[in-house]
Amino acid sequence: SQTIHQWPATLVQPVGSPLSLECTVEGTSNPNLYWYRQAAGRGLQLLFYSVGIGQISSEVPQNLSASRPQDRQFILSSKKLLLSDSGFYLCAWSTGTSKGYNEQFFGPGTRLTVL
């Protein structure tokens, strides 16, 4: 069966510090991968998605970046965190086909607090 892991689960970082959040998927190959941010426990904002290694689409211009160095690994990074980067970060995957009807499976999330 497929599983998705995210770490760390919680993170407290000072403003201006770097960030690296990691997401890995097991039990599937060539998945589509997504990073979302959820602020104040509500709406999801799509940050990045990837349909293959090295292929990253950015949805929102900001100080975050994403990379996919391996098929089932997705990394969210920042060189300098802002207060506004605080939130709940969710990684998700879906079956990698050209058809759009596949549901997404979400990881447990990372709670980031920037002080």
Next chain:
Amino acid sequence: AQSVAQPEDQVNVAEGNPLTVKCTYSVSGNPYLFWYVQYPNRGLQFLLKYITGDNLVKGSYGFEAEFNKSQTSFHLKKPSALVSDSALYFCAVRDGGYQKVTFGTGTKLQVIP
């Protein structure tokens, strides 16, 4: 462009009563519609989806949803609510062929014992 609206910020229902969580959508092509549930401090869990065919879709935990093309709606329903159903519910839409999914703002369901 695709969009989805969840007009109710919160829905309160008594345990044992039927529940409905509303969702309307807008897409330019054929819609693929999804419902997810989120418990506190957890990731989202997939409940059900509509792709094509029967307008009534059955999903996990006794939930179902009805696709209504003329009203561009995809309301989530359950005949008898449980206290454990209390959570945040998200409707989502994907325009056919796109990899990007648009989520609604979520509806908090509170089931009162």
